[in-house]
Amino acid sequence: MSAREFIRSEVDHEKFKEELEAGTEKLRELDLIRSLGYETNDGKLNGLPFALKDAICSKDDPTYAGSKILEGYKPPFDSTVARRIKEKGGAIFAKTHQDEFGFGTASITCAFGTPKNPWDEERCCGGSSGGAAGLTAALDLPHISLGESTGGSISEPAAFSGVVGLTPTYGVVSRYGLINFANSLDKIGPMARNVGDVALGLEVISGKDKKDQTTVESEGNYTEVLNKDISGMKIGLPKQYFDIAEEGVSEAVMEAVDVMEDLGAEVKKVELEMTEAALPTYYIIAPSEASTNLAKYCGMRYGMEEEPEGDFRKYFSKIRGEGFGEEAKRRVMLGTYTRMAGYRDKYYLKALKVRRKIINDFKKAFKEVDVLAAPTAPMVAPKIKEVKKMDPVELYKLDKLTAPVNLAGMPQLNVPCGFHNDMPVGLHLLGDHFDEKKILKAGHSYEKKRGELDYPEV
Amino acid sequence: MKEEVERVSSLASIRLSKEEKEGLEEDMENILDWFSRLDEIETEDLEPAFHPIELKNEMREDEVEETLDEDEVFQNTENEEEGFFKGPSIG
Numbered sequence: 109m110s111a112r113e114f115i116r117s118e119v120d121h122e123k124f125k126e127e128l129e130a131g132t133e134k135l136r137e138l139d140l141i142r143s144l145g146y147e148t149n150d151g152k153l154n155g156l157p158f159a160l161k162d163a164i165c166s167k168d169d170p171t172y173a174g175s176k177i178l179e180g181y182k183p184p185f186d187s188t189v190a191r192r193i194k195e196k197g198g199a200i201f202a203k204t205h206q207d208e209f210g211f212g213t214a215s216i217t218c219a220f221g222t223p224k225n226p227w228d229e230e231r232c233c234g235g236s237s238g239g240a241a242g243l244t245a246a247l248d249l250p251h252i253s254l255g256e257s258t259g260g261s262i263s264e265p266a267a268f269s270g271v272v273g274l275t276p277t278y279g280v281v282s283r284y285g286l287i288n289f290a291n292s293l294d295k296i297g298p299m300a301r302n303v304g305d306v307a308l309g310l311e312v313i314s315g316k317d318k319k320d321q322t323t324v325e326s327e328g329n330y331t332e333v334l335n336k337d338i339s340g341m342k343i344g345l346p347k348q349y350f351d352i353a354e355e356g357v358s359e360a361v362m363e364a365v366d367v368m369e370d371l372g373a374e375v376k377k378v379e380l381e382m383t384e385a386a387l388p389t390y391y392i393i394a395p396s397e398a399s400t401n402l403a404k405y406c407g408m409r410y411g412m413e414e415e416p417e418g419d420f421r422k423y424f425s426k427i428r429g430e431g432f433g434e435e436a437k438r439r440v441m442l443g444t445y446t447r448m449a450g451y452r453d454k455y456y457l458k459a460l461k462v463r464r465k466i467i468n469d470f471k472k473a474f475k476e477v478d479v480l481a482a483p484t485a486p487m488v489a490p491k492i493k494e495v496k497k498m499d500p501v502e503l504y505k506l507d508k509l510t511a512p513v514n515l516a517g518m519p520q521l522n523v524p525c526g527f528h529n530d531m532p533v534g535l536h537l538l539g540d541h542f543d544e545k546k547i548l549k550a551g552h553s554y555e556k557k558r559g560e561l562d563y564p565e566v
Numbered sequence: 567m568k569e570e571v572e573r574v575s576s577l578a579s580i581r582l583s584k585e586e587k588e589g590l591e592e593d594m595e596n597i598l599d600w601f602s603r604l605d606e607i608e609t610e611d612l613e614p615a616f617h618p619i620e621l622k623n624e625m626r627e628d629e630v631e632e633t634l635d636e637d638e639v640f641q642n643t644e645n646e647e648e649g650f651f652k653g654p655s656i657g
Contacts, residue, residue: 517618
């Protein structure tokens with residue numbers, strides 16, 4: 109049953125609660141979640157279960173952002189997305205494991221266990237919203253899982269885990285109560301087993317919020333585009349993306365493109381010349397912003413603490429040295445370096461100018477086409493033990509096809525589109541700013557034609 | 567890179583072990599080298615994109631709203647004294 113069907117059904121909530129709690133047992137074994145229990149709640153969402161990425165605050169629920177430095181933290185307030193879910197009658201039942209503060213592409217930097225991919229438990233779920241994606245692949249009950257993307261952390265794990273993931277335009281969903289990674293890049297978005305349910309999820313959480321001044325008025329009604337015809341829709345294929353992806357991945361994506369062409373879409377090749385430049389640009393801007401955001405974790409007010417004795421510099425350095433994991437330290441160090449006097453122009457400001465060029469590159473493409481279609485990730489989910497052997501730059505490359513669109517703050521939708529080496533492949537549909545409806549329409553048309561996906565029994 | 571790692575760890579207030587420092591020296595050298603690829607890209611006359619979309623500064627009414635109770639403010643720390651957060655010495 110889909111989440112959309114669930115909210116309109118007569119549900120025996122006691123029975124549903126038992127089923128959900130039985131389901132969460134396996135989710136914990138796969139290191140996907142921390143369970144919060146399930147309590148229904150009156151409202152139009154009819155008690156629909158929501159799982160929140162560990163970086164999204166909900167009142168009095170443990171919220172650690174995957175970091176030891178926040179272990180034990182219980183926010184005394186709701187994030188705007190949590191408040192909207194509760195006000196509309198949804199139920200928050202789990203926090204999902206993620207890379208520490210979102211710093212990762214495979215969820216191997218989570219301080220509370222490495223999420224295992226339900227399609228093959230030796231493989232990673234992707235990252236950083238790995239637990240969120242893995243949960244949706246593993247849980248055969250109606251639900252919506254909220255992830256957060258800074259450089260691809262919704263699309264990439266959705267592709268690796270064979271689920272649908274929507275990253276909205278920057279500003280469509282409030283970031284209030286999100287444990288921040290990089291303020292100009294962070295976007296909360298829904299994940300589910302089908303396109304219709306992510307459209308519903310976006311309806312629930314989007315909208316202007318006076319607590320986040322970067323938010324914009326939402327169009328709402330995202331589900332109205334479902335079942336609409338895509339004939340005449342112009343779909344662009346960025347050559348560079350297909351060249352970067354492994355052959356088997358590109359082939360699966362091209363089969364999905366052929367399906368959309370059969371449905372009446374017009375397909376043409378486009379150039380996105382800035383593709384190669386995006387990854388280093390992202391890895392300058394994101395850690396630069398993160399290094400200032402993480403300054404607040406210093407053993408005071410919340411999170412890891414000791415008896416505060418001695419000089420403050422020594423105390424802060426000790427707590428931060430013990431509380432941050434390896435990748436968090438690396439990113440804070442890098443981000444501090446790239447903003448430092450003498451290096452700021454060479455790295456940080458230079459990257460922001462290249463970012464302008466990347467945005468312009470997309471804007472030019474969207475003058476010619478309605479949406480872009482490409483592989484979401486260059487490969488399928490790698491094995492966890494292989495990922496652990498990769499050096500940082502190799503690992504960062506898993507973001508190669510998602511970093512550009514995230515730097516541009518444009519909406520993107522991952523839809524599972526077949527398999528390579530028995531693992532799911534993701535079709536990535538990219539839209540211009542605020543064109544969520546176009547990518548949802550294209551994604552839903554394709555998905556209907558593709559048919560149901562057989563998720564693995566876990 | 568050794569000196570830079572020392573300086574940055576002090577600026578960022580992160581205590582690092584000897585092994586961590588050595589690892590970071592190597593990583594940062596490789597990563598910064600990779601960043602230098604951007605030098606080849608022409609960016610003259612371009613405005614830095616601090617945000618992906620153009621933001622307008624919007625003002626709102628300055629209204630008093632509900633705030634957290636004292637219990638809630640201190641619910642995440644042991645280091646509370648007489649309604650204040652207790653911290654290390656800055657002297």
